[in-house]
Amino acid sequence: MDHDEADARRGSWSRLTSTRVFSSPWFETRRDTAIRPDGSTGLYDHVVSTGSVTVVAVDDAGLVVVTRQWIYTHDGVQWRLPAGRIEPADQGAEPAARRELKEEAGLSAREWRRLGVINCADSFTNHRDHAFFATGLTQGTANLDPGEADLEIRRIPFEQALSLVVHGEMPHAGSAYAILMARTLGLG
Template identity: 65%
Template sequence: MRRDLARRPDGSTTDYDHVVAPAAVTVLAVDTGGLVAVTRQWIYVHAEPQWRLPAGRIDADESPAAAARRELREETGISADELVGLGTINCADSLTNHRDHAFLATGLTAGEPEREPGEVDLRVHWVPFDQLVGMVVDGQLPHAGSAFAVLLAKTSGLVE
């Protein structure tokens, strides 16, 4: 948490409180049958289990694409032949600098997950893409990066 003395465009100043957070990645992993790997786990800051796509922070020494491959493998055990950047979303502009880089992963190969201790309750489910779009619209997929990736893939025609 930081408090900065911020200068506005008109030259006036104000105290501005905000959270400094590392960037993250979210991965929309779609198999050849149009099923998407979706996780469900307890999310501490929301005090409830939530649906979301595989996601996590970008370590200081890695690129967003490398982090996306790592997070996908760690949480689901999946490796992807193809990884395409979908875009980046600012998650809460007035509160934090946090940005989420979304990727589409295809050419999937199953493997064993390498979960961290805090992910012991994480479960992977395979959901049809159209059902996942409905989950976003119905508010069942509240994670900003996940909703962004799903809607961008749908509206751009990258996933049918």
């Protein structure tokens, strides 16, 4: 199927209703009734979020800033890159990335490059993670939330970060995507 045909089929979807089932400061769940391209009607339960950001921050020595912390929803400790949600007060993904890098690692970056966006759990949520590459780092003070009290910051060679991704030791989708995109673009 070519892109034009896929776009035409997408245009034949129609939302009849959308009902909020649950809402919190972080996300909401909705139940939509939609008409599909074949004319049938279906229910779609899904999570709506503001999205998130992930940052590949590389210092002047070429080391990547990584975090290690307990991730409650996955019931375990994980390696990740600095990351977090886009807050309602943020003026877009890049300001959110700047804020998250500062909050988690106490770092500011002089240069920023957008790596791309990855959809996370398509059939379940609209959640998108925006990935960035940051250099020209300046150390400041982190400002961790209570749920991040166990967050450790480390700096590791890019190859080691890539190895964590390849061997499934950095399962966070945004982190894996960001590391792979940085490599693909010749940045790491």
